[in-house]
Amino acid sequence: MAGLAPEGSQFDARQFDSKMNELLTTDGQDFFTSYDEVYDTFDAMGLKENLLRGIYAYGFEKPSAIQQRGIVPFCKGLDVIQQAQSGTGKTATFCSGILQQLDYDVVECQALVLAPTRELAQQIEKVMRALGDYLGVKVHACVGGTSVREDQRILSAGVHVVVGTPGRVFDMLRRQSLRPDYIKMFVLDEADEMLSRGFKDQVPTFNLHLHSFLKLSVTVYIMPSF
Numbered sequence: 435m436a437g438l439a440p441e442g443s444q445f446d447a448r449q450f451d452s453k454m455n456e457l458l459t460t461d462g463q464d465f466f467t468s469y470d471e472v473y474d475t476f477d478a479m480g481l482k483e484n485l486l487r488g489i490y491a492y493g494f495e496k497p498s499a500i501q502q503r504g505i506v507p508f509c510k511g512l513d514v515i516q517q518a519q520s521g522t523g524k525t526a527t528f529c530s531g532i533l534q535q536l537d538y539d540v541v542e543c544q545a546l547v548l549a550p551t552r553e554l555a556q557q558i559e560k561v562m563r564a565l566g567d568y569l570g571v572k573v574h575a576c577v578g579g580t581s582v583r584e585d586q587r588i589l590s591a592g593v594h595v596v597v598g599t600p601g602r603v604f605d606m607l608r609r610q611s612l613r614p615d616y617i618k619m620f621v622l623d624e625a626d627e628m629l630s631r632g633f634k635d636q637v638p639t640f641n642l643h644l645h646s647f648l649k650l651s652v653t654v655y656i657m658p659s660f
């Protein structure tokens with residue numbers, strides 16, 4: 435799979451591994467290991483009014499523990515790694531962060547979310563759509579088992595966010611139906627699951643493919659294996 439780099443990119447698995455090893459073993463000055471600020475209400479987070487309306491209309495009254503700590507750093511453009519048990523509100527955390535940072539006048543894909551399963555990608559799309567209802571967000575789920583043509587039609591009509599599984603998203607990138615030029619946010623949901631499912635070689639390929647076009651803010655969500 436490591437040889438499956440997109441056309442035009444110069445993916446070198448060995449070089450990638452050595453760079454990753456270097457990054458993981460360096461005491462980076464800019465690397466935050468914790469973020470102390472806690473916001474115990476959504477109102478205190480400085481979110482767009484229409485995002486707040488979406489959050490409250492969805493039925494959330496108070497942010498969960500991970501939302502109290504995770505939404506604001508995401509909104510500040512920091513690279514975020516969050517690890518928490520299932521059902522603690524991680525999805526709404528990164529959806530809110532993305533919805534806060536989108537430029538709604540630009541109908542181009544600005545955020546890419548990858549998930550390990552079709553069901554999860556579709557579930558994330560629903561949450562993103564619901565929370566972003568008052569913002570007019572255009573979000574599309576790019577997953578296998580659906581019409582490629584329909585994906586291409588929707589993407590060419592323009593979306594702000596793509597949520598998908600690696601295979602179909604990769605396919606859309608290769609066909610240039612999904613253009614990475616405007617992507618400024620990247621979320622890898624359930625990263626440990628993604629990496630253990632054999633997407634290991636595709637994920638760095640995505641990163642590299644995107645990196646060759648833009649400066650990327652990477653957000654990784656890790657699910658612990660309990």
Ligand SMILES: Nc1ncnc2c1ncn2[C@@H]1O[C@H](COP(=O)(O)OP(=O)(O)OP(=O)(O)O)[C@@H](O)[C@H]1O
Nearest residue numbers: 493494495496497498519520521522523524525526
């Ligand atoms: N602040 C909140 N107030 C009330 N309910 C919430 C809040 N945040 C999330 N929820 C609800 O809690 C449930 C779990 O949230 P979510 O799916 O975001 O968690 P998760 O950590 O991503 O879980 P999983 O890893 O299982 O996908 C959902 O039904 C969601 O609507």
